Amino acid sequence: MKTFYSHLIEIESVNVELYKLDLSKEQALHLAGLIDSSLHHTILDTILSKLSSSDKRVFLNHLKEDEIKKAAKDLKDQLQKDLMEAKRK
Numbered sequence: 001m002k003t004f005y006s007h008l009i010e011i012e013s014v015n016v017e018l019y020k021l022d023l024s025k026e027q028a029l030h031l032a033g034l035i036d037s038s039l040h041h042t043i044l045d046t047i048l049s050k051l052s053s054s055d056k057r058v059f060l061n062h063l064k065e066d067e068i069k070k071a072a073k074d075l076k077d078q079l080q081k082d083l084m085e086a087k088r089k
Contacts, residue, residue: 004063005043011035030082037075 014035019028048056060068 003040009039009043011039033078037071040071 015032018031018035021028023031047059051059
């Protein structure tokens with residue numbers, strides 16, 4: 001996933017270790033997605049915590065707030081699905 005911070009963050013080493021685990025392809029892809037989401041959240045949180053309220057609005061407008069809402073909803077939906085699946089096992 002290409003992000004505004006891709007040129008600053010090296011994540012490949014984490015992915016290499018992830019794929020060394022004894023996981024199915026689906027499990028590995030899922031965990032990679034969770035890692036990516038966590039990284040994205042941490043970076044945004046770090047940026048937003050350093051900005052004034054007016055600068056936060058400018059930043060979020062540039063990131064398109066609808067995309068943020070969709071990403072958050074997608075992550076929430078996936079986490080709920082995973083929890084429901086875990087309950088069945």
